Amino acid sequence: MSLRVLRAGMLTTVQDLGRTGFQQYGVIxxxxxxxxxxxxxxxxxxxxxxxxxxxxxxxxxTLLFEQDTLIAITGADLxxxxxxxxxxxxxPVWVRAGSQLDFGAPRFGCRACLSIAGGIDVPxxxxxxxxxxxxxxxxYRGRSLLMDDSLPVGSASPQxxxxxxHLAKAVSDQSMSSVTWLAGMDLANYAxxxxxxxxxxxxxxxxxxxxxxxxxxxxxxxxxxxxxxxxRLSGPVLQQQKPRELLSEAVTFGxxxxxxxxxxxxxxxxxxxxxxxxxxxxxxxxxxxxxxxxKPGSKVRFQAITLEAARQEFRSREVxxxxxxxxxALN
Amino acid sequence: xxxLDLGGASVExxxxxxxxxxxxxxxxxxxxVHHRICGxxxxxTEFPLPGVIEFVPAYTTLTIYYDLWKTSFEVxxxxxxxxxxxxxxxxxxxxxxxxxxxxxxxxxxPDLEYxxxxxxxxxxxxxxxxxxxxxxxxxxxxxxGFPYLxxxxxxxxxxxxxxxxxxxPAGSVGIAGEQTGVYPLETPGGWQLxxxxxxxLFLPEQTPPTRLTVGDQVRFRPITHETFIQLRNDSx
Numbered sequence: 001m002s003l004r005v006l007r008a009g010m011l012t013t014v015q016d017l018g019r020t021g022f023q024q025y026g027v028i029x030x031x032x033x034x035x036x037x038x039x040x041x042x043x044x045x046x047x048x049x050x051x052x053x054x055x056x057x058x059x060x061x062t063l064l065f066e067q068d069t070l071i072a073i074t075g076a077d078l079x080x081x082x083x084x085x086x087x088x089x090x091x092p093v094w095v096r097a098g099s100q101l102d103f104g105a106p107r108f109g110c111r112a113c114l115s116i117a118g119g120i121d122v123p124x125x126x127x128x129x130x131x132x133x134x135x136x137x138x139x140y141r142g143r144s145l146l147m148d149d150s151l152p153v154g155s156a157s158p159q160x161x162x163x164x165x166h167l168a169k170a171v172s173d174q175s176m177s178s179v180t181w182l183a184g185m186d187l188a189n190y191a192x193x194x195x196x197x198x199x200x201x202x203x204x205x206x207x208x209x210x211x212x213x214x215x216x217x218x219x220x221x222x223x224x225x226x227x228x229x230x231x232r233l234s235g236p237v238l239q240q241q242k243p244r245e246l247l248s249e250a251v252t253f254g255x256x257x258x259x260x261x262x263x264x265x266x267x268x269x270x271x272x273x274x275x276x277x278x279x280x281x282x283x284x285x286x287x288x289x290x291x292x293x294x295k296p297g298s299k300v301r302f303q304a305i306t307l308e309a310a311r312q313e314f315r316s317r318e319v320x321x322x323x324x325x326x327x328x329a330l331n
Numbered sequence: 332x333x334x335l336d337l338g339g340a341s342v343e344x345x346x347x348x349x350x351x352x353x354x355x356x357x358x359x360x361x362x363x364v365h366h367r368i369c370g371x372x373x374x375x376t377e378f379p380l381p382g383v384i385e386f387v388p389a390y391t392t393l394t395i396y397y398d399l400w401k402t403s404f405e406v407x408x409x410x411x412x413x414x415x416x417x418x419x420x421x422x423x424x425x426x427x428x429x430x431x432x433x434x435x436x437x438x439x440x441p442d443l444e445y446x447x448x449x450x451x452x453x454x455x456x457x458x459x460x461x462x463x464x465x466x467x468x469x470x471x472x473x474x475x476g477f478p479y480l481x482x483x484x485x486x487x488x489x490x491x492x493x494x495x496x497x498x499x500p501a502g503s504v505g506i507a508g509e510q511t512g513v514y515p516l517e518t519p520g521g522w523q524l525x526x527x528x529x530x531x532l533f534l535p536e537q538t539p540p541t542r543l544t545v546g547d548q549v550r551f552r553p554i555t556h557e558t559f560i561q562l563r564n565d566s567x
Contacts (some may be wrong), residue, residue: 023387023396024372025541026471125535135475135516137535202345202353247360248472248479250387250394252351274389274472282348307404310349314399 001067003116005149006100009061014120014139014151015269016052019128023273029253030130030138033111033228033269033292037075039321040184041115043328044072044092046160049321051119052129054145056112058295060103061145067097068168069153070117070160074184076109076293083175090182092328094167099175109190109293117164118154133228134270159329181331183324187317189290193219193299196287199307201256201279203246211238215280216302220264224296228270231291233300237262240278251275254283254291266291284310286317335412340367344408350384352395352407360390360481365469368393369546371414380410388545389470390479428465428548431513431528433504434559435461439527446489446506446523460484461525462551466511468543476515476533476541480549483511495521502527504551515541526551529563 018031032038039049060078073080073089080087122129131139171177220235255267257277332345343355356364368388382402387394435458436443447454466480488509503514505522515532532542
């Protein structure tokens, strides 16, 4: 089974939950920007949560399914259509062999996740199928998808096979069929102008009291120079009390660094492993998917919470995802 | 932030998000700090603390990433407190000396002349100074396998270029301030380029995936253009 690319979109890459375990060698973690969406899409098609899917940015590709299969689309609403009919999101969708999936106008968010039963089965590179664009590594030949690519798809799980049989039974000549329920959309908390929760960073005290206040009260804008590596923010300038040199040290997904020009940068999936700018804050894990859906030009504010509160959010989110997993398996 | 005594050294520990813990050994680069970081890294490799996913050694810090379901900042901090008092410091002598062949100047080192002019040296002087010292890998970062090497002579220390190059060939050897390093992949970058090695420093199909690891000792060996071509062909 394979998935053919008939037309390349703006930027579509194979992603899983990232290439962890090699950061001491400078290996960029990469992985999907909105991990919640990919995990739920995988659960919906009976895959392990860490299976590889496609991350589709703003203008989607046209894809051809060569066999009957089960897919799920989550994350951004980029108007997905199968043979001209809108595909319901956040649910398992049976697709007939020979069907074409394409995308229309982006209606909400920036990145959609597409999971397919069996997962995208590109070779593992350092334990991950993620595409690392800066190093041109992993994924499909280390790059975003192009016309005529043919993506290998793994074997569907027994749960997926059962769902495919069940959904296929109910159709006559339609190209797709789905269930009446949807799952996981409510977990995402997406918003057009979200308030992103942060934990103060290790150099928070380096900034002037005025800049600390500005950071936590003013509105910032995601600049056009934003990508999978990081989001640059335009807006108020943040100042340090005095210029201080920081030696490079580890940075992670959601670390907010402030270079000398005073404009913060939020590090995202393709970030380098280390950085040498002052870290004013760290985005809490459960708010990273919200951030990942923000387009250049959109507005964001920040709110500080404690490490303990962030951990509580993380735990309750994981419990919710696990409940969802059980619910999907039973339905 | 917590201060604690770790193997005889006073360190600060603080969180990096919900699943990161940073151990800071000080604020300045020196060999004692570096040896302690390597010692802790070696210890954590041999006797992993439960729930630890990976760690990143840097100039004065070692950052531990962990699974929040299996451990927490507090539990790890306790675990670090109970490490043996005399943490084996990774001594210079225990590490291999790796000699990297470099073809200096010309098309491979477009900034060699500039570095020489800065200090009224000849290009041969710069090559001699750069290749007569043993360096330490303090950090691997920026790009996969990019080593930040400490120990370069201040006699050739040169600030980064004002405008970074959009593309630097893989293998390029550069200088930024008192640091020197090697670009393992073709990337943009602002370091002053003085030469190029035919070696591949990033080897994604091998374990570990890099030629150099933190703590290694490195020297550069000048080679001719012919040797460069020959070595590069051999490695392909």
